[in-house]
Amino acid sequence: MITLNVNGRRQQADVDPDTPLLWVLRDTLQLTGTKYGCGQGLCGACTVHVDGVPMRSCSLPVSAAVGKKITTIETVDAGRIGKAVQAAWEKLDVVQCGYCQSGQVMSAVALLARNRKPSDADIDAAMSGNLCRCATYVRIRAAIHEAAKSLA
Structure with a gap:
């Protein structure tokens, strides 16, 4: 079980630590404002903030976001x-x-x-x-x- 701080809320996801953050946001947490574009971190459609820094969530393993503040378009x-x-x-x-x-x-x-x-x-x-x-x-x-x- 992975615990994340997403949009100011503690969220838990039962996913593999290597799962891209994008899929945890969209499929597990139902935050679908973040879009899938290229899947390689090249187009920017999946951009979220991780501790205030814009990051490509399609290429960021969810484990890299543990303990950090994640902000999505839903609360920006x-x-x-x-x-x-x-x-x-x-x-x-x-x-x-x-x-x-x-x-x-x-x-x-x-x-x-x-x-x-x-x-x-x-x-x-x-x-x-x-x-x-x-x-x-x-x-x-x-x-x-x-x-x-x-x-x-």
Whole structure:
């Protein structure tokens, strides 16, 4: 039995320690906001925060998250930064198909948590691991700037 701290709650999962965190979140804990994309940690759709750091949950063994604070898209809007990012996403109509957006939002929140005035280069570097099939990168960048402005 593995015990995790997910979204501020103690959760238990009877899974193999090598099981990717993504599958524990989605299949065992029924937190389906985190998406499966590539399964290799390359697309960013599965991004969650582990102790505040954006991590690819599809390639992170659940055992590596034990004793750490895991935050998923389900509760990211509970914080000031998450609310600002989601409001900017809506204001600038970032989403098209939406599949990658939970990972995009999680990466944007992590960026703004450590840098409240990111440059375009900062944004591009922080978001480089998040792919968007709809190519809304210009709107994503604009929304991050909008969220930063609202947090100032």
